[in-house]
Amino acid sequence: MALRFSKSKHNTKVILDGERWERRLQKELMSLIKEPPPGVVVDSDQGENLSLWTIKMRGAEGTLYEGENFTLQFKFSPKYPFDSPEVTFIGPNIPVHPHVYSNGHICLSILTDDWSPALSVQTVCLSIVSMLSSCKEKKRPPDNSFYVKTCNKNPKKTKWWYHDDTV
Amino acid sequence: METTNAPGPSKSGKDGEEKEENPLFECNICLDTAKDAVVSMCGHLFCWPCLHQWLETRPTRQLCPVCKAAIGKDKVIPLYGRGSNQQEDPRNKVPPRPAGQRSEPETNSGFPGFGFGDGGFHMSFGIGAFPFGFITSTFNPHDQRPSQAARGLPNEDEFISKMFLYVAITFIIWLLLA
Ligand SMILES: [Zn+2]
Ligand SMILES: [Zn+2]
Numbered sequence: 001m002a003l004r005f006s007k008s009k010h011n012t013k014v015i016l017d018g019e020r021w022e023r024r025l026q027k028e029l030m031s032l033i034k035e036p037p038p039g040v041v042v043d044s045d046q047g048e049n050l051s052l053w054t055i056k057m058r059g060a061e062g063t064l065y066e067g068e069n070f071t072l073q074f075k076f077s078p079k080y081p082f083d084s085p086e087v088t089f090i091g092p093n094i095p096v097h098p099h100v101y102s103n104g105h106i107c108l109s110i111l112t113d114d115w116s117p118a119l120s121v122q123t124v125c126l127s128i129v130s131m132l133s134s135c136k137e138k139k140r141p142p143d144n145s146f147y148v149k150t151c152n153k154n155p156k157k158t159k160w161w162y163h164d165d166t167v
Numbered sequence: 168m169e170t171t172n173a174p175g176p177s178k179s180g181k182d183g184e185e186k187e188e189n190p191l192f193e194c195n196i197c198l199d200t201a202k203d204a205v206v207s208m209c210g211h212l213f214c215w216p217c218l219h220q221w222l223e224t225r226p227t228r229q230l231c232p233v234c235k236a237a238i239g240k241d242k243v244i245p246l247y248g249r250g251s252n253q254q255e256d257p258r259n260k261v262p263p264r265p266a267g268q269r270s271e272p273e274t275n276s277g278f279p280g281f282g283f284g285d286g287g288f289h290m291s292f293g294i295g296a297f298p299f300g301f302i303t304s305t306f307n308p309h310d311q312r313p314s315q316a317a318r319g320l321p322n323e324d325e326f327i328s329k330m331f332l333y334v335a336i337t338f339i340i341w342l343l344l345a
Contacts, residue, residue, distance in 0.1 A: 082224045117196040118232035
């Protein structure tokens with residue numbers, strides 16, 4: 001369970017009041033370390049740049065993903081939190097789930113249409129944990145192979161058609 | 168992996184202090200103590216610059232970030248704390264905060280007898296007649312002595328002013344009856 005900032009030199013050109021959003025990200029980091037959602041244990045290895053986070057997540061006990069480890073990547077644009085973060089699974093183990101494509105893209109409405117600046121890394125992690133935990137059958141989305149071949153690298157560019165939430 | 172290390176330079180001092188502050192008054196968007204605070208009808212607190220920027224982000228779909236209730240520029244109330252000006256961050260002055268609304272109590276018009284419902288013509292005529300009669304009678308005393316002595320027509324000016332007064336009064340009565 002690791003939360004890590006990339007050390008890339010990519011400088012985000014800030015809008016209006018950049019320091020404020022940087023402070024928000026720092027606050028979010030602190031509260032994530034202090035009160036991580038279940039299944040997310042955070043350890044920090046910080047860099048200069050707060051715009052790229054890597055978060056490790058463990059499949060919750062008693063679910064189909066028990067014992068598995070996943071890595072989530074959060075990319076924050078300079079417009080965060082007005083603009084949703086770009087959240088994808090990365091690394092060798094992408095959870096097999098009806099809302100998770102094999103390239104790591106996640107079909108979750110709060111990551112695009114239903115995003116609100118009152119949401120946070122913490123609430124996004126919680127949603128993803130609960131999305132995994134409620135899964136009853138491990139399978140890829142039905143359109144997985146087509147989507148993965150044709151989609152943009154940025155999942156936010158996808159015009160998602162949100163699957164039934166009960167899955 | 169250093170767990171205790173602060174992730175940024177502004178971290179250690181400032182955030183330590185903020186932990187002491189009441190999170191009840193933190194803006195739901197920037198997570199800082201709300202500046203130029205406004206509260207929505209659903210009771211959620213924001214900095215006005217933060218909320219303004221969110222409303223601009225999705226102008227066609229303005230929802231409260233917290234509870235998704237309908238929200239808008241005319242649906243928030245500014246909060247004025249005592250001495251709040253001192254805490255204002257000049258960087259956040261960008262869009263003016265919507266002003267507080269204060270309804271004036273109902274007052275009666277100064278000319279109840281004339282009745283606004285009668286229309287503009289009667290009103291302006293009535294106002295015109297009054298000062299005319301008033302001025303004539305007020306200026307009269309200054310004139311009175313010289314004219315009395317020189318012309319021997321002691322009551323002429325007084326008569327004229329009284330005439331005006333009667334005309335004015337008659338007109339007012341006519342207006343009242345009409
Ligand atoms: Zn704010
Ligand atoms: Zn609300």
